[in-house]
Amino acid sequence: xxxxxxxxxxMVAAALVLVLCPAVVQAQEALWNAQLVRAxxxxxxxxxxxxxxxxxxxxxxxxxxxxxxxxxxxxxxSQLILFVQQKKFAAAEAPAKRVLEIREKARGPDHPIVAGAxxxxxxxxxxxxxxxxxEPLYKRALAIIEARKGKDDPEAALILGNLGExxxxxxxxxxxxxxxxxxxxxxxxILGPEHILATGAMTNLAQTYQAEGKYAEAEILLKKALEIxxxxxxxxPPAIVQSTVNLAELYKAQGKLDQxEPLYKxxxxxxxxxxxxxxxxxxxxxxxxxxxxxxxxxxxEAAKLAERVKKIKEAQAAPPPAKTEAPPPKAEPAPAxxxxxxxxxxxxxxxTEPAPAx
Numbered sequence: 054x055x056x057x058x059x060x061x062x063x064m065v066a067a068a069l070v071l072v073l074c075p076a077v078v079q080a081q082e083a084l085w086n087a088q089l090v091r092a093x094x095x096x097x098x099x100x101x102x103x104x105x106x107x108x109x110x111x112x113x114x115x116x117x118x119x120x121x122x123x124x125x126x127x128x129x130x131s132q133l134i135l136f137v138q139q140k141k142f143a144a145a146e147a148p149a150k151r152v153l154e155i156r157e158k159a160r161g162p163d164h165p166i167v168a169g170a171x172x173x174x175x176x177x178x179x180x181x182x183x184x185x186x187x188e189p190l191y192k193r194a195l196a197i198i199e200a201r202k203g204k205d206d207p208e209a210a211l212i213l214g215n216l217g218e219x220x221x222x223x224x225x226x227x228x229x230x231x232x233x234x235x236x237x238x239x240x241x242x243i244l245g246p247e248h249i250l251a252t253g254a255m256t257n258l259a260q261t262y263q264a265e266g267k268y269a270e271a272e273i274l275l276k277k278a279l280e281i282x283x284x285x286x287x288x289x290p291p292a293i294v295q296s297t298v299n300l301a302e303l304y305k306a307q308g309k310l311d312q313x314e315p316l317y318k319x320x321x322x323x324x325x326x327x328x329x330x331x332x333x334x335x336x337x338x339x340x341x342x343x344x345x346x347x348x349x350x351x352x353x354e355a356a357k358l359a360e361r362v363k364k365i366k367e368a369q370a371a372p373p374p375a376k377t378e379a380p381p382p383k384a385e386p387a388p389a390x391x392x393x394x395x396x397x398x399x400x401x402x403x404x405t406e407p408a409p410a411x
Contacts, residue, residue: 078118085114085124089131099369101139108132126155133173142181149174165208168197172212179219191216210239214257226265233258249285252278252292256299268307275300290327291334294320298338301345310349317342333369336362 092107108131115124129148136145153170160166175190195212202208217232237258240251259274279296282288301316317338324335339362346355 081114081118082124085111085118085128088114089128092131092135096135101135104135105132108135121155121159126152129155133177137177137180140180142177145177146174146181149177163197163201165198165201168194168201168208168212171197172215175219176215179215179222184219184223187219188216191219205239205242207239207243210236210254213239214254217257217261221261221264224264226261229261229264230258233261247277247281249281249287252281252296256296259299259303263303263306268303271303272300275303290323294323294334294338297323298341302341305341305345305348310345313345314342314349317345331361331365331368333365336365339365 088107088111092104092111095101095103095107108128112125112128112132115122115128118124129152132148133145133152136142136148149170153167153174156164156167156170171190171194175187175194178184178187178190191212195209195216198206198209198212213232213236217229217236220226220229220232223229233254237251237254240248240254244250255274255278259271259278262268262271262274275296279293279300282293282296297316297320301313301320304310304313304316320338321335321342324330324332324338328334339358343355343358343362346352346358
């Protein structure tokens with residue numbers, strides 16, 4: 054999936070450093086913050102409908118403060134992230150387009166921050182299958198960055214990586230290779246040949262090679278990415294899992310099923326250790342491993358994994374149990390003759406709300 058993180062975090066962060074406002078605006082600000090907090094809480098529970106509802110309300114609140122207020126951009130960014138997480142790319146188009154319009158109006162058509170908004174909208178189009186609409190936006194974003202920040206800027210590498218994915222989806226492999234190689238070269242020139250932040254570009258180019266049937270070239274890059282991530286202190290378990298699965302998928306595509314199986318097992322073991330056997334993070338690996346087992350004619354084992362996937366998905370889709378409040382404790386009767394002096398009570402600490410959603 055193409056990266057839409059070019060400017061979103063910066064926009065969300067910008068909303069958290071605003072100056073004090075008059076009383077009415079302060080009340081709206083408090084409401085907006087509360088709505089984002091509730092949206093994040095709903096998202097953490099997997100209640101996407103509630104999260105969408107809260108963000109829609111937060112957008113109206115932000116617009117009431119002012120159409121150019123930073124909270125409008127921050128809320129649109131949160132909506133965009135939420136829709137992309139759910140793969141609701143048609144719904145994601147509206148906030149992405151609006152962010153671009155706001156950025157162009159405020160900064161002009163050739164500002165680097167506009168390139169970020171172009172990249173985000175292009176990625177929404179690309180991941181939604183609208184490749185023809187995405188391509189000119191990526192090219193315009195790249196031209197802006199190269200003109201304003203240079204051809205070796207990390208943001209150019211990000212856009213080139215996304216453009217390479219698009220060309221791969223179009224089966225335009227020569228252009229996909231060209232863009233992928235450029236992106237990797239920029240990363241390695243800036244960071245070094247074995248930096249963890251270059252592994253994404255390695256993987257992207259490897260997947261282009263794999264799509265072309267250039268398995269030997271793909272294997273070299275995928276093994277290198279996995280090796281770098283395993284030994285890096287900065288690598289998160291999900292990144293190592295993904296690299297492991299990428300290599301397993303390459304072997305599976307070549308029919309090297311015996312080489313693929315231990316990699317799927319390793320990936321599952323990492324997930325189970327990190328988050329548990331029944332976490333939704335295991336679903337993708339379980340499905341791919343089950344597909345491998347079917348190819349190996351081990352249908353009974355594949356069926357067991359499929360049943361495990363079904364249970365995880367059912368648990369994820371189930372509504373959270375309603376919270377029931379305990380009845381207040383009964384008051385103790387006062388002593389008949391002599392009352393004890395009242396105990397000193399400590400004030401209850403105020404509950405602090407978590408920061409608004411990213």
